[in-house]
Amino acid sequence: MNVLIYGSGQLAQMMYLSAVPLGIKVFAVNVADHTVVDPISKIKLDMSIEQAIDLADVLSVEFEHVPEDLLEQAQSSGKLYPSMEAILTGADRVREKNVLEKLQIGNSKHQIITHVDQIDEAVAQLGEKLILKASRDGYDGYGQWRLSNKQALPELKQQLAELDLQTVPLIAEQMVPFDRELSLLGVRSLQGDIAFYPLAENLHYQGQLHVSVAPAPAIDSQLTEQAQSAFTKLANEFDYVGVLAVEFFQVGDQLLVNEIAPRVHNSGHWSMQGADTSQFENHMRAITGLPLGNTQANGKCAMINIIGCDDYSTDLLSINNCHLHLYGKSVRAKRKMGHINLTGQTYPELAEVMTTLAKYLPIEHFPKLLDEADKLAQLD
Amino acid sequence: MNVLIYGSGQLAQMMYLSAVPLGIKVFAVNVADHTVVDPISKIKLDMSIEQAIDLADVLSVEFEHVPEDLLEQAQSSGKLYPSMEAILTGADRVREKNVLEKLQIGNSKHQIITHVDQIDEAVAQLGEKLILKASRDGYDGYGQWRLSNKQALPELKQQLAELDLQTVPLIAEQMVPFDRELSLLGVRSLQGDIAFYPLAENLHYQGQLHVSVAPAPAIDSQLTEQAQSAFTKLANEFDYVGVLAVEFFQVGDQLLVNEIAPRVHNSGHWSMQGADTSQFENHMRAITGLPLGNTQANGKCAMINIIGCDDYSTDLLSINNCHLHLYGKSVRAKRKMGHINLTGQTYPELAEVMTTLAKYLPIEHFPKLLDEADKLAQLD
Helix, strand or coil, rough: CCEECCCCCCCCHHHHHHHHHHCEEEEHHHHHHEEEECCCCCCCCCHHHHHHHHCCCCCEEEECCCCCHHHHHHHHCCCCCCHHHHHHHHCCCCHHHHHHHHHHCCCCCCEEEECCCCCHHHHHHHHHCCCEEEECCCCCCCCCECCCCCHHHHHHHHHHHHCCCCCCEEEECCCCCCCCCCCEEEECCCCCCCEEEECCEEEEEECCEEEEEEEEECCHHHHHHHHHHHHHHHHCCCCCEEEEEEEEEEECCCCEEEEEEECHHHCCCCCCHHHHHCCHHHHHHHCCCCCCCCEEEEEEECCCCCCCCCCCHHHHHHHCCCCEEECCCCCCCCCCEEEEEEEEHHHHHHHHHHHHHHCCCCCCCCHHHHHHHHHHHHCC | CCCEEECCCHHHHHHHHHHHHCCCEEEECCCCCCCCCCCCCEEECCCCCCHHHHHEEEECCCCCCHHHHHHHHHHHHCEECCHCCCCCHHCCCCCHHHHHCCCCCECCCCCEECCHHHHHHHHHHCCCCCEEEEEECCCCCCEEEEEEHHHHHHHHHHHHHHCCCCCHHHHHHHEECCEEEEEEEEECCCCCCCEEEEEEEEECCCCEEEEECCCCCCCCCHHHHHHHHHCCCCCCCCCCCEEEEEEEEEEEEEEEEEECCCCHHHHHHHHHHCCCCHHHHHHHHHHHCCCCCCCEEEEEEEEEEEEEECCCCCHHHCCCCCCEECCCCCCCCCCEEEEEEEECHHHHHHHHHHHHHHHCCHHHHCCCHHHHHHHHHHCC
8 A cells, every 4th residue: 555645844844754664665655856755764755646546556645735726636546544635724714714603613703814904803703802813824924923912003004005816815813812732633544433532732932833642631521512512513524534732711611723734743742652543643634534543632742842942851751651753854043853752641741841841941941841841840 | 765674584574574664775685696586576677786785775684694795794884783892792692692691681501512522511510401502503413412411422413513613603501491582673773762572482493483472471571671681682783674583492481592683583472463553663763763653562463484384274364363464485394384363351261263274274283382382262
């Protein structure tokens, strides 16, 4: 069985590693230069994308921002899982919001902005505290903007006037005073079976995921049901096959979908040690028609991203139940270099391991680690 | 960090897979044709063995029967772990017996046969029930012979008269009425730290390992101490670095060393799911100077070899906590095609999973599975 993955970064690498024992060979498309590569060595393979598609039994993606012409070619092969529609929905906030509304899944109040003057209406409808996001990523001059009060509106409109909002609209979202961020990863098989990992709690810093804890503390069945219901509606809507990640804001006892990622996801990396079957193996199982594996957590797990540094001590491996997952990249600011998985039987045990880990790390690059350990140490 | 492994079969493959997350790249020497290959795809890499040795930070082996000229070249690089001496000891029963005697480690009574007439003396010393083994494997006409009574002696001597016993001696061993076969895998670091996996119970059929159960049932501290003491003596004798496997016969409350394997070992494959750190990861950690990982078992684990068949149903993956590890080989009689790891919290739970697994398998190829499940089902 051969699988071709669009994208050749760490997610393709980890899919490759989990696929080999299942007898599945993974090749990857470097979408930047349209070459086919080995996902580990990144060595170019002597074949075109067309040849790789022919050779592959199944195609999949490691990220949603695959150029649309490549996705169309993949979709037309009839072998792409999840579907192009699901992938494009993850890549486009307007599509995403539309499907959330259609399926009546809770999300933050928003308006779509295709002309700068619509921002006035958004302020009237949603209030003066807004976050504006490009519907699609990767366009020059785009990013995210925050409006904190009406007084700042004229300046913001001036900034946005330069953009071609007809082509790349904005989403104006009501800023939500959320309690925390959670994500639900699940996997849907070719036959439509769904298996859920437990909810993970995610700690971000400057827009990047730094720490995930799974299972998330303080989850009741009502929260789990809300999350699983949203997931199931989305997965069934797309006749989805593979791992799907749904990120939520928790506001009191309500979950609002923040965004969906039609792929294996950083907030599921804990499953490599913390669950019987990792998200990577389950994605490979799903897209190749194999039965899904057990998604239950073994004890408690924390995933710590290594971002923008490589000057940690590998003696961290002397900590019991501490595993390193490096991506083979040279260091660069804000770059995800790898992650560390820690496990414990209880949250306080996990907290202790996290505190020990901190001694081996340049702690300025791990701003969320010790605070989270302190919190977990208080739990039962 | 680059590691060159001599041997390019499934053990090199599994070392490769466990090394990537540690930032270690593994290449392999195909010892049959002296090429350097990718351990997964087996694609030839564009480099000579000499170039690979230069590129590598560390060299190691996946099996002990590496041609001696290659081993000498590896040893002379100063980068080979474990040492050539340890590897050759695993490859030569005379060396092995000599070191066991020197270290006063219990093993079955034996004599070295370099001339066919010495067999008479062996019978006089050891009795008429003997097993004769070539000191080294892979020589034409050699194999194993059993003597059950004196009457068969003349015929046996006639058979053996053709062999050059000066060059490849035989070991005549007293046949031991053992209760069961156990193995101890452990790992010794560059700094001399040792970590032990729990003893595994091994079930053979026609000379091949079929099932391992770890931790082995009915092990008391006295047995564990015997095994760990033998391991420690051997490992320290060779200033050993890496994973070492010691196979034992259990006779009453005594352990006799059957053989030693200076490498990762089939009876340690259970550790891929059954322990926090697999034998493969620990071998890579040891030889590259990283701290050793946790070797404790998580619950109970069974490893089932898939030998000489590929007509099982992959629906076996629908069993909870069932993992497939395929080696990417075409089917051939007696060939190890892969293995299946099963885990459970208790032996009876594990037995139930084994019984369920049997439904997906061509059971004639798995002659030890159901009997062992029946035995485990009776345990606490």
